[in-house]
Amino acid sequence: MASIPIQNAVTAQPAEREYVIGLDLGGTNLKYGIISNFGEIVYKNFVPAETQKGGRRVIDVMKQAAYECLMFSKKENFSIKAIGAGCPGTIDSVNGRSLGPAPHIVEWEGVEITKPLSEIARVPVFADNDANFMTYGETAWGAARGFRYVVGLTLGTGVGGGIVIDGSIYHGHLFNGAELGHVVVEADGRPCACGNHGCLEKYVGAHAIVRDIIDAIDHGTKSSIMELVQSKNDINPAWIFKAAELGDELCTRIVNQMIQYLGAGISSMVNVLSPEIVVIGGGMSDAGDDFIAKVREETLSRVMKPVKPHLKIVRAKLGNDAGIVGAGTWALKKT
Amino acid sequence: MASIPIQNAVTAQPAEREYVIGLDLGGTNLKYGIISNFGEIVYKNFVPAETQKGGRRVIDVMKQAAYECLMFSKKENFSIKAIGAGCPGTIDSVNGRSLGPAPHIVEWEGVEITKPLSEIARVPVFADNDANFMTYGETAWGAARGFRYVVGLTLGTGVGGGIVIDGSIYHGHLFNGAELGHVVVEADGRPCACGNHGCLEKYVGAHAIVRDIIDAIDHGTKSSIMELVQSKNDINPAWIFKAAELGDELCTRIVNQMIQYLGAGISSMVNVLSPEIVVIGGGMSDAGDDFIAKVREETLSRVMKPVKPHLKIVRAKLGNDAGIVGAGTWALKKT
CATH class of the missing domain: 3.30.420.40 (ATPase, nucleotide binding domain)
Known part of the structure; x- marks a missing residue:
C-alpha cells in the first residue's frame, strides 16, 4: 500500500474523507489507485494493459483492477463512492464509451467502458480521455x-x-x-x-x-x-x-x-x-x-x-x- | 428608416417587442442601429468614426449615434432597453473599456466605452470585441x-x-x-x-x-x-x-x-x-x-x-x- 499525500490535508475543506477509484489506461500499462477527496493516493498499483488482445480484454483488465481496489477498501473498512476511467482516444463521456480508435489498442472503437465497470462496482462510473483527466488532475491537485x-x-x-x-x-x-x-x-x-x-x-x-x-x-x-x-x-x-x-x-x-x-x-x-x-x-x-x-x-x-x-x-x-x-x-x- | 426582418418573427418566442441599440465600430465607419428581440433591424445608419482623431473622439461619435437612436425610439414611441458596443482590439467586457491598441484608432488603449454611453442613455451598456459580436450575431440570428x-x-x-x-x-x-x-x-x-x-x-x-x-x-x-x-x-x-x-x-x-x-x-x-x-x-x-x-x-x-x-x-x-x-x-x- 502506497500512501502519498499530494496536498497538505490542512488546506482542504471537507470534514470527512471520501474515496474514489481512478483508472488510467496507457498504451502499455493500466495504472490505478484509490484517491481521497483530500487528493491523497491511498492505494496504487499497475498491471500490463494487454492492449494487443483487443479493447474488450482491456476492459476485463480494468474490471480486475477496480475489483482489487474494492477489495482493498473493504479490508480497510471504507467505501468507494465512484470510479473514473481515463482512456486513450475519443471518449464519449456522457455515454461512457470509446468513439474512435487508439494507436496502441486493438479494436478499441465503440467499446463500452462505464457499463461493465459499474456492473462490477455498483457505483457511478465516469470515463474520459486520459489527457483530459491528466489536465483535470493537475488543476485539482497539481501545478494548475x-x-x-x-x-x-x-x-x-x-x-x-x-x-x-x-x-x-x-x-x-x-x-x-x-x-x-x-x-x-x-x-x-x-x-x-x-x-x-x-x-x-x-x-x-x-x-x-x-x-x-x-x-x-x-x-x-x-x-x-x-x-x-x-x-x-x-x-x-x-x-x-x-x-x-x-x-x-x-x-x-x-x-x-x-x-x-x-x-x-x-x-x-x-x-x-x-x-x-x-x-x-x-x-x-x-x-x-x-x-x-x-x-x-x-x-x-x-x-x-x-x-x-x-x-x-x-x-x-x-x-x-x-x-x-x-x-x-x-x-x-x-x- | 430601414426595416429589415432578419428572421421570420413566427419562429421567435417572446410575446412583446423589446428594442436595443447596437454599435459596431470599424476602422473607417461606425455602424449603428436599433435591433428588436425578434432579430429585426428597425433603424440603421453609419457615420465616419473619425478614428484618426483619437479614442476619446471616437467615443463622442458613438454617443452621438446612440443619441440619434434614442431620438428615433422616442419619436416612434418605444423604449430602448440596453446598448451593445462592438469595438476593435482587446475589450474588457466586465468593466467596459479598451485594454489594448487597435490598428486603425489613435490612442485607443485604456479608453472607457460603456460609462460615457450609459451616462447619455441611462440604460445598461455592454462592450465587447467586434469579431466576438459578429460571431454572436451570426449565432443568434444568422448562419450559426x-x-x-x-x-x-x-x-x-x-x-x-x-x-x-x-x-x-x-x-x-x-x-x-x-x-x-x-x-x-x-x-x-x-x-x-x-x-x-x-x-x-x-x-x-x-x-x-x-x-x-x-x-x-x-x-x-x-x-x-x-x-x-x-x-x-x-x-x-x-x-x-x-x-x-x-x-x-x-x-x-x-x-x-x-x-x-x-x-x-x-x-x-x-x-x-x-x-x-x-x-x-x-x-x-x-x-x-x-x-x-x-x-x-x-x-x-x-x-x-x-x-x-x-x-x-x-x-x-x-x-x-x-x-x-x-x-x-x-x-x-x-x-
Missing part, C-alpha cells in the same frame, strides 16, 4: 491548482492535450476537442496519421524526434549519441536530451527545433483559448526544468504583449499519478 | 443559429475571430482569447506585428495577399490583374479574386495559397475547440460561395475523421449587419 483557464499537454510518443475551464473539462462538439497534438505548425508540413499535414505531434512527439535523429545518422550526420546507446534502436528522448546536454550538435539542433515548434504550437493554443497556465506533462517533461524553461521562453517570445506578464508555462507536478488522481477526483466531482 | 459550438472568422484587412459556446461569448483569461488571426500556420514564417511568426493573418489577410501580388509583379511576374486596375495601388482582394476567376496565373496561385493556409488555420481551431460550425464573414467572404466551398474542401481534407461528417464551414449570413445585430442582441441577453 486554483487556475480558471488551464491547458494541459502530454508529451509522449504522441502529443495529447486537455482543456479545463472553470473546473470543467472542455470537450467540444462530439468530444472531439482538445486534440492539441494536431494543431498545425507547418501548413504544408509532414503528413500525419490523422489526415492533416504539419501537426505539432509530427515535430515534437517522441516518435518524431527519434525518427529525426535516426534519419540524420542514416544520412551520414555524426552524433555522439551513438556512444551513449548500444544501437540506433535504443535511441529515445532521454538519450537525445542527454546527448544535447553533453554538447552533441545533432541532438542539440533537434531539441532546439522541437522547442521552437512547441513554442509555435502553444502560442496558437494561447491565441485561441487565452489560458492562464499551460501544464506540460508526459514522459518528455522528464527532460527537466531547463527544457520547460526553454519552452516557456520560446512561447513567451511569441504570445501577444498583454499575455506575456501573466501566462504561466509549467511542468506537471503529479507526474505519472496525474491520470489516476484526475480520473478519481473528476468522478467524485460528478457524483 | 441553433448551434452550440461556434467559431467566427472575419476576413478583412486583418483576420478577426470570435468563439461562442452554449450561447455565450468565450473570452479566455483577461479577454485575450479568440485571437484567431494569430493562430500560427508556419512556425518559422513571416513576422507579425503581434510579435509572433507565421500568423494566419500574415498569409490570408487582405493586406497580406495584396502585398503578395504587388511583390510578385515588382519581381517581374506577369499578371492580367494590371489590365483590370489603373495602378498597383488599386489592387484589392475583389480584383484578385476576379483576375483569378478570369484565369490569371499569379492571382490563381495566391488565392489557392490563401485557401491552403485558411484550411490549415481553421483545422487547428477545429482540433482545439471542435466547433460544430465555422462562420466566415468580413469583406473577403464577399469573394463568394465558390471561395467558401474551396475553404470548406481544404479544411475538411485536414480535420480528423470523426469530425468530417459533421463540421459545417459556411459564409456569414448577416453580412455587414452581424456586428450591430450581435451587439444589440448580446446587450438584451445580458440585461
Whole structure:
C-alpha cells in the first residue's frame, strides 16, 4: 500500500474523507489507485494493459483492477463512492464509451467502458480521455491548482492535450476537442496519421524526434549519441536530451527545433483559448526544468504583449499519478 | 428608416417587442442601429468614426449615434432597453473599456466605452470585441443559429475571430482569447506585428495577399490583374479574386495559397475547440460561395475523421449587419 499525500490535508475543506477509484489506461500499462477527496493516493498499483488482445480484454483488465481496489477498501473498512476511467482516444463521456480508435489498442472503437465497470462496482462510473483527466488532475491537485483557464499537454510518443475551464473539462462538439497534438505548425508540413499535414505531434512527439535523429545518422550526420546507446534502436528522448546536454550538435539542433515548434504550437493554443497556465506533462517533461524553461521562453517570445506578464508555462507536478488522481477526483466531482 | 426582418418573427418566442441599440465600430465607419428581440433591424445608419482623431473622439461619435437612436425610439414611441458596443482590439467586457491598441484608432488603449454611453442613455451598456459580436450575431440570428459550438472568422484587412459556446461569448483569461488571426500556420514564417511568426493573418489577410501580388509583379511576374486596375495601388482582394476567376496565373496561385493556409488555420481551431460550425464573414467572404466551398474542401481534407461528417464551414449570413445585430442582441441577453 502506497500512501502519498499530494496536498497538505490542512488546506482542504471537507470534514470527512471520501474515496474514489481512478483508472488510467496507457498504451502499455493500466495504472490505478484509490484517491481521497483530500487528493491523497491511498492505494496504487499497475498491471500490463494487454492492449494487443483487443479493447474488450482491456476492459476485463480494468474490471480486475477496480475489483482489487474494492477489495482493498473493504479490508480497510471504507467505501468507494465512484470510479473514473481515463482512456486513450475519443471518449464519449456522457455515454461512457470509446468513439474512435487508439494507436496502441486493438479494436478499441465503440467499446463500452462505464457499463461493465459499474456492473462490477455498483457505483457511478465516469470515463474520459486520459489527457483530459491528466489536465483535470493537475488543476485539482497539481501545478494548475486554483487556475480558471488551464491547458494541459502530454508529451509522449504522441502529443495529447486537455482543456479545463472553470473546473470543467472542455470537450467540444462530439468530444472531439482538445486534440492539441494536431494543431498545425507547418501548413504544408509532414503528413500525419490523422489526415492533416504539419501537426505539432509530427515535430515534437517522441516518435518524431527519434525518427529525426535516426534519419540524420542514416544520412551520414555524426552524433555522439551513438556512444551513449548500444544501437540506433535504443535511441529515445532521454538519450537525445542527454546527448544535447553533453554538447552533441545533432541532438542539440533537434531539441532546439522541437522547442521552437512547441513554442509555435502553444502560442496558437494561447491565441485561441487565452489560458492562464499551460501544464506540460508526459514522459518528455522528464527532460527537466531547463527544457520547460526553454519552452516557456520560446512561447513567451511569441504570445501577444498583454499575455506575456501573466501566462504561466509549467511542468506537471503529479507526474505519472496525474491520470489516476484526475480520473478519481473528476468522478467524485460528478457524483 | 430601414426595416429589415432578419428572421421570420413566427419562429421567435417572446410575446412583446423589446428594442436595443447596437454599435459596431470599424476602422473607417461606425455602424449603428436599433435591433428588436425578434432579430429585426428597425433603424440603421453609419457615420465616419473619425478614428484618426483619437479614442476619446471616437467615443463622442458613438454617443452621438446612440443619441440619434434614442431620438428615433422616442419619436416612434418605444423604449430602448440596453446598448451593445462592438469595438476593435482587446475589450474588457466586465468593466467596459479598451485594454489594448487597435490598428486603425489613435490612442485607443485604456479608453472607457460603456460609462460615457450609459451616462447619455441611462440604460445598461455592454462592450465587447467586434469579431466576438459578429460571431454572436451570426449565432443568434444568422448562419450559426441553433448551434452550440461556434467559431467566427472575419476576413478583412486583418483576420478577426470570435468563439461562442452554449450561447455565450468565450473570452479566455483577461479577454485575450479568440485571437484567431494569430493562430500560427508556419512556425518559422513571416513576422507579425503581434510579435509572433507565421500568423494566419500574415498569409490570408487582405493586406497580406495584396502585398503578395504587388511583390510578385515588382519581381517581374506577369499578371492580367494590371489590365483590370489603373495602378498597383488599386489592387484589392475583389480584383484578385476576379483576375483569378478570369484565369490569371499569379492571382490563381495566391488565392489557392490563401485557401491552403485558411484550411490549415481553421483545422487547428477545429482540433482545439471542435466547433460544430465555422462562420466566415468580413469583406473577403464577399469573394463568394465558390471561395467558401474551396475553404470548406481544404479544411475538411485536414480535420480528423470523426469530425468530417459533421463540421459545417459556411459564409456569414448577416453580412455587414452581424456586428450591430450581435451587439444589440448580446446587450438584451445580458440585461
